[in-house]
Amino acid sequence: MSFDMRIVSKPLFLVAAILALVLAIPSIALASGYNATETIVATNTAVYPVHGGYTSTTNKCKNCHAVHLATGTYVLTRGNSAAEACDVCHGIGGLPAAPEVVMNSYGHGLDTTETTNSITLYAPDDTTPTPYSVSQGSWGCDKCHSVHAAVTLIVKLAGFSSTKLLKADPNPGKSYYLWNPSLIDTSTRETTQNLTAWCSACHNANIGGHKDPKTVSLNGVDTTVYGHDTSVTAAATDAATGYALDVSPDNNINSGPQCEQCHALDDPGYSYPHSSSGPSLLKGVDSGKTNLDKVCVSCHNTSSLP
Numbered sequence: 504m505s506f507d508m509r510i511v512s513k514p515l516f517l518v519a520a521i522l523a524l525v526l527a528i529p530s531i532a533l534a535s536g537y538n539a540t541e542t543i544v545a546t547n548t549a550v551y552p553v554h555g556g557y558t559s560t561t562n563k564c565k566n567c568h569a570v571h572l573a574t575g576t577y578v579l580t581r582g583n584s585a586a587e588a589c590d591v592c593h594g595i596g597g598l599p600a601a602p603e604v605v606m607n608s609y610g611h612g613l614d615t616t617e618t619t620n621s622i623t624l625y626a627p628d629d630t631t632p633t634p635y636s637v638s639q640g641s642w643g644c645d646k647c648h649s650v651h652a653a654v655t656l657i658v659k660l661a662g663f664s665s666t667k668l669l670k671a672d673p674n675p676g677k678s679y680y681l682w683n684p685s686l687i688d689t690s691t692r693e694t695t696q697n698l699t700a701w702c703s704a705c706h707n708a709n710i711g712g713h714k715d716p717k718t719v720s721l722n723g724v725d726t727t728v729y730g731h732d733t734s735v736t737a738a739a740t741d742a743a744t745g746y747a748l749d750v751s752p753d754n755n756i757n758s759g760p761q762c763e764q765c766h767a768l769d770d771p772g773y774s775y776p777h778s779s780s781g782p783s784l785l786k787g788v789d790s791g792k793t794n795l796d797k798v799c800v801s802c803h804n805t806s807s808l809p
């Protein structure tokens with residue numbers, strides 16, 4: 504496996520759970536309520552062999568749901584929670600045809616202190632009113648992805664080759680600062696908005712110019728805050744040094760970076776935005792965040808700071 508052991512206890516549990524499944528499936532395949540994993544992709548040629556494209560001639564529901572003989576308590580899947588429902592295929596040692604995706608606490612997974620269902624999870628930096636919130640017990644892959652590829656629920660972002668089953672409206676009911684689900688073409692599901700705009704659906708305060716006021720809840724008190732210029736267009740950088748070319752804040756133009764210029768997109772062995780090697784998805788930052796300047800000096804040439 505490619506993840507080191509700083510990942511939280513959940514993946515360890517998953518490794519055990521998946522090993523148990525992998526060992527169990529071949530021997531009980533005929534008696535099981537699910538399709539045998541080896542037939543999952545082979546029998547279907549649709550765009551999404553597993554996700555979506557369900558008709559009266561396909562046999563896909565049973566890849567994930569067993570009508571009478573389900574082995575998990577979560578909506579007849581093999582899992583006992585939303586977090587476990589995808590692991591039989593996408594977890595470590597899962598189905599080879601499915602990309603391996605595990606969340607860790609530095610990405611979008613829960614850390615070890617977040618273990619009870621009764622505690623509410625908030626998306627950091629979402630604006631009030633109605634910041635994104637969900638019970639920890641129900642946090643899982645389905646909050647960002649629509650597992651059935653429901654055509655009215657998914658979006659194909661600018662620059663993407665497929666929808667990645669991303670939800671068009673991951674933070675329903677929110678009045679977004681930037682992300683606009685109504686700009687999605689209802690027949691193709693395509694939009695001109697990109698991944699950075701989509702992230703801001705739940706992290707509403709993280710986008711915009713540094714003089715744009717946002718209201719967030721800080722320690723339970725609604726507070727007006729401002730953030731580093733962040734735009735949907737990548738900040739231009741010098742090819743040789745990596746420094747941002749225009750770091751002048753005074754021209755009233757937001758030429759700030761996209762999320763993935765500061766948060767790690769290419770963190771080897773990890774998958775953005777699911778998991779990362781450093782806290783807050785920041786590449787090369789240590790667990791205590793005592794070297795956060797590493798992020799800043801990658802773009803700001805310290806010798807030219809005023």
Ligand code: HEC
Pocket residue numbers: 553554555557563564565566567568578580588589645649650651
């Ligand atoms: C790739 C796995 C997968 C396949 C294939 C699949 N499902 Fe699901 N299904 C899930 C998961 C995971 C959930 C729970 C997460 C969610 O609600 O988004 C779910 C939830 C559901 C629910 C509950 C919805 C609700 O309102 O909570 C129904 C009903 C359902 N599936 C029916 C089906 C049917 C019918 C098919 C085949 C036409 C199917 N599913 C195929 C994984 C799958």
Ligand code: HEC
Pocket residue numbers: 589593601602603604605606611643644645646647648667669698775776777
């Ligand atoms: C916070 C939102 C979020 C959550 C939670 C989330 N994902 Fe994703 N996922 C994304 C985004 C965004 C992408 C597209 C990333 C890219 O291509 O740059 C993605 C991409 C993927 C892909 C495609 C990877 C590829 O190689 O093309 C898979 C598979 C996937 N996610 C599965 C999962 C599974 C399984 C879980 C739960 C363990 C999960 N995701 C949880 C946001 C999320």
Ligand code: HEC
Pocket residue numbers: 543544550551552553554566567588589590591592593598600601602644645648649650665666667668669
């Ligand atoms: C039965 C096996 C199986 C289960 C369970 C399963 N997947 Fe997948 N998934 C696949 C396979 C196979 C692919 C690659 C082929 C395809 O795109 O359909 C895939 C692809 C994906 C992709 C990439 C789509 C793209 O556009 O590139 C995402 C995202 C994804 N799955 C999310 C999920 C989530 C979220 C869950 C749980 C709610 C889940 N999957 C459960 C088998 C599975």
Ligand code: HEC
Pocket residue numbers: 608609610611612613614617624625626627635646647673674698701702703704705706762766776782783784
């Ligand atoms: C469905 C809502 C949702 C979407 C969409 C979403 N996030 Fe998050 N994000 C969350 C939640 C909830 C948490 C808190 C997780 C926790 O506390 O375990 C979080 C945490 C984070 C963190 C902080 C991790 C830490 O430990 O400090 C970062 C950074 C982050 N998200 C970046 C992103 C990026 C980048 C995207 C787009 C690729 C994105 N998020 C999309 C809900 C979302």
Ligand code: HEC
Pocket residue numbers: 626627628699700702703706709710731732733759760761762763764765766783785792795798
């Ligand atoms: C200029 C670089 C930069 C850009 C651009 C950026 N971030 Fe961040 N982000 C950071 C740094 C650095 C931290 C760690 C802050 C700390 O620990 O005090 C952080 C922390 C976060 C957190 C954790 C909560 C917090 O504020 O500490 C979230 C959530 C987050 N970023 C989301 C996003 C999203 C979503 C985008 C794009 C819309 C984005 N960020 C764009 C640098 C950036």
Ligand code: HEC
Pocket residue numbers: 712713730731732738747748749750751752753756757758759760764765795796798799800801802803
């Ligand atoms: C990916 C490149 C990049 C990174 C990393 C980065 N910055 Fe910036 N920063 C910029 C750009 C580009 C601007 C100018 C934005 C504009 O003019 O609209 C800027 C502007 C600023 C400004 C002026 C106010 C503003 O938002 O325009 C401050 C202060 C600043 N950065 C501090 C930081 C700190 C502190 C860090 C580390 C946490 C950091 N930057 C990381 C690219 C970056």
